[in-house]
Amino acid sequence: MKKVTINSVAEYAGVSKKTVSRVLNNEPNVSPATREKVLKVFKELDYKPNPIARGLARNKSFIIGCLYDNPSKSYITRVQSGALEACHKFNYNLLIHPCELRGDELIHNVDQLLTTSRLDGLVLTPPFSDSQELIDFLKTQNIPFARVASALEDDTSISVRSNDEQGAYELTEHLISLGHKEIAFIKGHQDHSATEKRFSGYQNALLNHGIEFNEGLVAQGNFSYHSGADSAKQILDLEPMPTAVFASNDYMAAAVLKLATQRQLRVPEDISIAGFDNAPIARHIWPGLTTIAQPVEEMTRQAVEQLILQISDPSTEVYQKVLEAKLITRESTAAK
Amino acid sequence: MKKVTINSVAEYAGVSKKTVSRVLNNEPNVSPATREKVLKVFKELDYKPNPIARGLARNKSFIIGCLYDNPSKSYITRVQSGALEACHKFNYNLLIHPCELRGDELIHNVDQLLTTSRLDGLVLTPPFSDSQELIDFLKTQNIPFARVASALEDDTSISVRSNDEQGAYELTEHLISLGHKEIAFIKGHQDHSATEKRFSGYQNALLNHGIEFNEGLVAQGNFSYHSGADSAKQILDLEPMPTAVFASNDYMAAAVLKLATQRQLRVPEDISIAGFDNAPIARHIWPGLTTIAQPVEEMTRQAVEQLILQISDPSTEVYQKVLEAKLITRESTAAK
DNA sequence: ATGTACTTTGACACCGGTGTCATAATGTCG
DNA sequence: CGACATTATGACACCGGTGTCAAAGTACAT
Numbered sequence: 001m002k003k004v005t006i007n008s009v010a011e012y013a014g015v016s017k018k019t020v021s022r023v024l025n026n027e028p029n030v031s032p033a034t035r036e037k038v039l040k041v042f043k044e045l046d047y048k049p050n051p052i053a054r055g056l057a058r059n060k061s062f063i064i065g066c067l068y069d070n071p072s073k074s075y076i077t078r079v080q081s082g083a084l085e086a087c088h089k090f091n092y093n094l095l096i097h098p099c100e101l102r103g104d105e106l107i108h109n110v111d112q113l114l115t116t117s118r119l120d121g122l123v124l125t126p127p128f129s130d131s132q133e134l135i136d137f138l139k140t141q142n143i144p145f146a147r148v149a150s151a152l153e154d155d156t157s158i159s160v161r162s163n164d165e166q167g168a169y170e171l172t173e174h175l176i177s178l179g180h181k182e183i184a185f186i187k188g189h190q191d192h193s194a195t196e197k198r199f200s201g202y203q204n205a206l207l208n209h210g211i212e213f214n215e216g217l218v219a220q221g222n223f224s225y226h227s228g229a230d231s232a233k234q235i236l237d238l239e240p241m242p243t244a245v246f247a248s249n250d251y252m253a254a255a256v257l258k259l260a261t262q263r264q265l266r267v268p269e270d271i272s273i274a275g276f277d278n279a280p281i282a283r284h285i286w287p288g289l290t291t292i293a294q295p296v297e298e299m300t301r302q303a304v305e306q307l308i309l310q311i312s313d314p315s316t317e318v319y320q321k322v323l324e325a326k327l328i329t330r331e332s333t334a335a336k
Numbered sequence: 337m338k339k340v341t342i343n344s345v346a347e348y349a350g351v352s353k354k355t356v357s358r359v360l361n362n363e364p365n366v367s368p369a370t371r372e373k374v375l376k377v378f379k380e381l382d383y384k385p386n387p388i389a390r391g392l393a394r395n396k397s398f399i400i401g402c403l404y405d406n407p408s409k410s411y412i413t414r415v416q417s418g419a420l421e422a423c424h425k426f427n428y429n430l431l432i433h434p435c436e437l438r439g440d441e442l443i444h445n446v447d448q449l450l451t452t453s454r455l456d457g458l459v460l461t462p463p464f465s466d467s468q469e470l471i472d473f474l475k476t477q478n479i480p481f482a483r484v485a486s487a488l489e490d491d492t493s494i495s496v497r498s499n500d501e502q503g504a505y506e507l508t509e510h511l512i513s514l515g516h517k518e519i520a521f522i523k524g525h526q527d528h529s530a531t532e533k534r535f536s537g538y539q540n541a542l543l544n545h546g547i548e549f550n551e552g553l554v555a556q557g558n559f560s561y562h563s564g565a566d567s568a569k570q571i572l573d574l575e576p577m578p579t580a581v582f583a584s585n586d587y588m589a590a591a592v593l594k595l596a597t598q599r600q601l602r603v604p605e606d607i608s609i610a611g612f613d614n615a616p617i618a619r620h621i622w623p624g625l626t627t628i629a630q631p632v633e634e635m636t637r638q639a640v641e642q643l644i645l646q647i648s649d650p651s652t653e654v655y656q657k658v659l660e661a662k663l664i665t666r667e668s669t670a671a672k
Numbered sequence: 673a674t675g676t677a678c679t680t681t682g683a684c685a686c687c688g689g690t691g692t693c694a695t696a697a698t699g700t701c702g
Numbered sequence: 703c704g705a706c707a708t709t710a711t712g713a714c715a716c717c718g719g720t721g722t723c724a725a726a727g728t729a730c731a732t
Contacts, residue, residue, distance in 0.1 A: 003688095031711090056718065057688080057691080096416060115384040118387060225620055284591070285621050286597040341718055361720085367680060386719070395687070
């Protein structure tokens, strides 16, 4: 079984390889008869153009890179799934690049990635989508990129995010409506812009409902389960103990739930617990966690789709979108 | 900033591009002086060979594909992480390809993937690593591949797995040593060979400790949390209720724990629960799950490393390895 | 000094596509 | 029907590397 290349197709069809190329790329100036003839040969020989050769000629790789550093496995797989959907739609492929670096090392590492892989573009997920440094670097290198879930203001680059502030506001309001006044809050990782957004949603809700903000009820986490466990200890040791805890993501909320249960506290009777993200764990534990669902796949899908559009036509208008977050109530929150 | 190619390097160094190519690939027959000179120019011009051009010339893509269909996000990310480690070591990249298909459609889909991406090899994870059909297809297509966590007997293809049977045996023995005799079992997905291995480990442990196997204590799951919830209902409704439940993975075990807790059963006092895999959820819930830890990253790392070795030298001996699984005891199991 | 074997080097074709441009074929109009 | 514009097609260079092979250079034995 010999390899089927553009040359064999051209020979078999009795035309030049350039004409075959024209048909392949739907270029104009091919007579209907010729086009028909070539297409028939495609079928007959089961011709598949070689993306590598095409990549060399066009200086493109048809590969999008996905940069991430997130402790949440479910978040990552959701991101990948959305990105893949968009990639496959346009015959691109996805290359994943987890990366724990920051600052200079990060830039260097990304530079390395770009030169060794010839990526056509990059999707940035938190916390990289919030790194001004990285964004500046990509701009100087002229690498197309799209930001996912970044609150960073930059209307010159593609951005799709969900409304973290609104989500946190709604969740806090939900707790308040249940009669809670002492609502502890566990913050996320400082490098993520979502951290501040969620925090201010929480603060604004308190403010608008006449509840005084109490710094003492705030713990600093970093989105990891482990940090949630530390914060949980800090919060459950408070006297008086708050009647509700709002953790900036579900893993940290799960850690609070675990410690509370270990301490024989009943959830939600003794204390209400809420998270953020609607990660699988939120419904895998008992009681299920009240949380905020974000359309992670959809965000990433849109971001990558726009990225690819921009790659194929750099004059495309820069896409920026904010999607809604949605409150999901489960058993972990109840009236005080 | 002009592009630095092999031509500019050659010109700048005053040698032919072929000589540059020799230095690049560490080929023999380059005088030390010339080699030195060229290497210096590499540094000076910050030359990075274009992998696409190289790929075209060598008919290689330096990309490994990873095929998976697994409900466990943590398993997937662990697989990816091990695969990436091996890939980066050899300057390969990883392309991920989740795929829900079976049978003919699967074959067709993989065929599509191969022709559109020119992958150099494939890593198969369960359940694909157990698909004789797919393996036969890849062999006819002459695509190098490696199997991860597959119990399928085939000494002509690379395979790295952990000892599922031994793990299940140890875990069951652990429950028996705690005095349990009515140990329910939740099976995994039928397409995964691990399912049968774990089941026979359980059965053998019972047998060797003089406990009669009871078909009525076995529920059919499929590794998903949801199937675990269904099986949990079935098992907890039994009269008399078993004193321990061994689920074939942690998600299903978590589902049993959730239902048990909902029903006000105390774990482990009223019923012991154990899982398999040591997924993050096993330590994120209370009580933490007794389980079996498998070296997923290490399995995949070795599999991909061997795959790449085989790609660069097809005469490499076929690597087959069984790694040990390890019992992790937590709070979810206790004496009867 | 000369022959022989081995090392070093470069010219050139090639991988499988795309871009440029000249030329051939066809269409339009006075 | 001839002049001209437009469409269709192919020859050829090129993308940035690698493989082949011949030629030049070097080492050593005679």
